[in-house]
Amino acid sequence: MLLADVVATSRAVAATRSRKAKVSAVAELLGRLDDAGPDEVATVVSYLAGSLRQRRTGLGWRSLATLPPPAAEPSLTVTGVHEDFDAIAALAGPGSQAARAAAVEALFARATPAEQAWLRGLVTGEVRQGALDALVQEAVAVAGDVPLAAVRRAAMLAGSTVAVATAALTGGAEALAAYGLEVGRPVLPMLASSAPSTAEAMAKAGGGEVALDTKLDGIRIQVHRDGDDVLVATRSLDDITARLPEVVAIARSLPAERFVLDGEAIALDADGRPRPFQETASRTAQASDGRVAVTPYFFDLLHLDGRDLLDSPGAERLAELERLVPEAHRVDRLVTADADAADAFVARVLAAGHEGVVVKNLAAPYDAGRRGAAWVKVKPVLTLDLVVLAVEWGSGRRHGKLSNIHLGARDPESGGFVMLGKTFKGMTDEMLAWQTERFLSLATSRDPYAVQVRPEQVVEVAIDGVQRSTRYPGGVALRFARVVRYRDDKLPVDVDTIDSVRSLLTGTTTTEEDA
Secondary structure, three states: OEHHHHHHHHHHHHOOOOHHHHHHHHHHHHOOOOOOOHHHHHHHHHHHOOOOOOOOOOOOOHHHOOOOOOOOOOOOEHHHHHHHHHHHHHOOOOOHHHHHHHHHHHHHHOOOHHHHHHHHHHHHOOOOOOOOHHHHHHHHHHHHOOOHHHHHHHHHHHOOHHHHHHHHHHHHHHHHHOOOOOOOOOOOOOEEEEOOOHHHHHHHOOOOOEEEEEEOOOEEEEEEEEOOEEEEEEOOOOEOHHHOHHHHHHHHHOOOOEEEEEEEEEOEOOOOOEOOHHHHHHHHOOOOOOOOOOEEEEEEEEEEOOEEOOOOOHHHHHHHHHHHOOHHHEOOEEEEOOHHHHHHHHHHHHHOOOOEEEEEEOOOOOOOOOEEEEEEEEOOOEEEEEEEEEEEEEOHHHEOOEEEEEEEEEEOOOOEEEEEEEEOOOOOHHHHHHHHHHHHHOEEEEOOOEEEEOOOOEEEEEEOEEEEOOOOOOOEEEEOOEEEEEOOOOOHHHOOEHHHHHOOOOOOOOOOOOO
């Protein structure tokens, strides 16, 4: 398939706000892949979702700032472009920078003007077409004439839509059904929605008896064991086994041969209180140097010695977890239907220095990759994960520093981000220096007032609430937002959606207050 066909479809998708029309356009292109091999299908699906298949290429905005004159006619194929990026990603060592620049020039010289612009967006994460992964899943279901639920489940168990697209398009529902939980292959983690209070979270989770899990301020981990083989993966499915030997040792000590555990890894001080999140993040980003250790705490069990537990009720999974994992490595938990007991538990969790709780429906299955009402997080201060869209230059003692950040939530419909407000609160001098360097490296344009940036940096902000607003396109604004921390462990696709932010509206009808 020519790359020009993908670019044309991407442009058609970007030109409409109709989700049905977007799905139809992507499905039509996928329908032309009848004779394509699995590798070509995977590449087309990845490109339609706005992503390269290579995790790292060594390329960025600066690498593509100057491009050669474009070709007059389209000649690039999807497979050829993928192979070129494979070769670029493999470059390393002395002379690699010059070789990479030459390879980029050769590739982009064969691209038409439209292809050059689109490929630059693909490399830098700036393809704004509205065809995010969830939408592409819908298109795969249409093109393959298979149930959407089957595509979603297979993608969650395989860890990506790209992995199951060929099965859906060539083997139908039967091929998708072959995807199951496989020990050693990470699945997308189940996620939690938010509520402002414990009582509201308990009601949202279904009412009645629920489990309240301590919410640790650590790094999400998924631990797979098959005999002596242990895999530790992050929430984004990256393999960090070699960095966490202490977690591997604990996994090997458990009385079972095959299992999949979900939990958190966290650095604690001598009194057992959590150390600053930055220390946990730094420690899990590199091999142990012996100075900072992390401790794993598990809260769910997805597989045990040949038995998949994904579809089992939460209460059954937790009972099996208690039999497998000693109390010292399980999150502190309370099972109750009593609101007063729940509030007392939350107070104890906060006094111990933890973030809050996650309220869980005990009848719900493990819904991999989904954020719904079965798990609901509650923090004493409501926080959101958002992406930075632009940054304003500071004044006074902040002169010369990038200060006031523009905050955006993800919009699944458009494939972009919706601005919710700004904040310069909560920033230390060290953070100001860091973010000035960081956001200048992400700059797409700048003027004396502000710097527009690629939406790549995730930031966690605390807010006092959400209110209606006519100032911002999403119709809502954040109240008194302040920076908690920057989240380098999360990607823009992980940030809160505009719909989840709107769900926090308290009914206030105010209007123009900025964050």
